[in-house]
Amino acid sequence: MSDNAASAFLPPDAARALLDRWAAVRARVDGAARAAGRDPAGITLVAVSKYHPAVSVAALVAAGQRDFGENYVQEALRKQAEVADMTGMGPDALPGAGGEGPRWHFIGHLQSNKARDVVGRFALLHTVDSETLARKLDQRLAAMPAQGAGGVPPVQDILLQVNIGDEAQKSGVDPDELPALADAVLALPRLRLLGLMCMPPIFDDGEASRPFFARLRELRDGLAVRMGLPLPHLSMGMSHDVEVAVAEGATIVRVGTDIFGPRPARG
Numbered sequence: 363m364s365d366n367a368a369s370a371f372l373p374p375d376a377a378r379a380l381l382d383r384w385a386a387v388r389a390r391v392d393g394a395a396r397a398a399g400r401d402p403a404g405i406t407l408v409a410v411s412k413y414h415p416a417v418s419v420a421a422l423v424a425a426g427q428r429d430f431g432e433n434y435v436q437e438a439l440r441k442q443a444e445v446a447d448m449t450g451m452g453p454d455a456l457p458g459a460g461g462e463g464p465r466w467h468f469i470g471h472l473q474s475n476k477a478r479d480v481v482g483r484f485a486l487l488h489t490v491d492s493e494t495l496a497r498k499l500d501q502r503l504a505a506m507p508a509q510g511a512g513g514v515p516p517v518q519d520i521l522l523q524v525n526i527g528d529e530a531q532k533s534g535v536d537p538d539e540l541p542a543l544a545d546a547v548l549a550l551p552r553l554r555l556l557g558l559m560c561m562p563p564i565f566d567d568g569e570a571s572r573p574f575f576a577r578l579r580e581l582r583d584g585l586a587v588r589m590g591l592p593l594p595h596l597s598m599g600m601s602h603d604v605e606v607a608v609a610e611g612a613t614i615v616r617v618g619t620d621i622f623g624p625r626p627a628r629g
């Protein structure tokens with residue numbers, strides 16, 4: 363861990379506090395992995411930076427954190443550019459793009475009319491939840507130039523967000539409709555489906571999330587068999603329930619508050 367690198371961006375006290383919280387979260391994830399007999403290296407920690415300033419992201423990039431999550435398209439794109447300016451490292455977006463830059467994850471609700479703004483700009487879109495959106499993404503990718511010397515067509519890695527608590531106001535596909543959506547996505551050549559994501563109803567006690575996480579894993583396992591695909595990723599677990607998520611099979615956890623502190627007002 364490189365405190366000096368982080369203090370290029372933040373006052374020393376703030377840099378130390380940030381790095382301490384980050385290290386504590388990583389230790390919680392690693393401990394939960396070992397307790398479950400899993401390899402900690404198989405779990406990606408996404409630092410959720412929504413509402414937090416680019417300098418805080420830059421400080422973590424300098425310290426070695428690679429994955430960052432954002433919820434709002436305009437805020438995310440602005441921050442990507444700011445972090446690239448500050449660190450000299452551009453986003454490492456599409457698979458195969460290579461590079462050492464930050465990998466940005468889109469984890470907020472995604473409207474179909476924003477498809478054009480996100481394709482190719484995020485390493486992973488966690489929140490695809492309708493066929494309309496999937497088709498828009500695929501169309502936008504088709505209109506993008508081929509990548510690299512070999513002229514490889516761009517492919518976007520995605521997860522399907524499942525409304526795991528059957529909550530009326532939540533985004534995500536209903537579990538009943540998940541197989542049909544997965545079939546539709548599979549027919550779109552520019553989207554690569556890697557797994558599922560969920561956000562259970564929030565309770566103070568992280569244990570309350572356990573049945574929802576277990577259900578997402580079962581849905582993934584069933585879908586993988588049905589489709590003959592590995593579907594390696596389960597994106598689940600936040601500040602208050604990250605250990606439970608890891609115990610239930612999360613491969614990607616999304617932690618904001620316990621890394622960056624309380625979120626400032628949106629701006």
Ligand SMILES: *Cc1c(COP(=O)(O)O)cnc(C)c1O
Binds near residue numbers: 599600601602
């Ligand atoms: C904000 C957010 C998080 C992080 O939540 P914390 O409680 O701050 O850790 C994770 N996932 C999603 C989808 C979010 O919107």
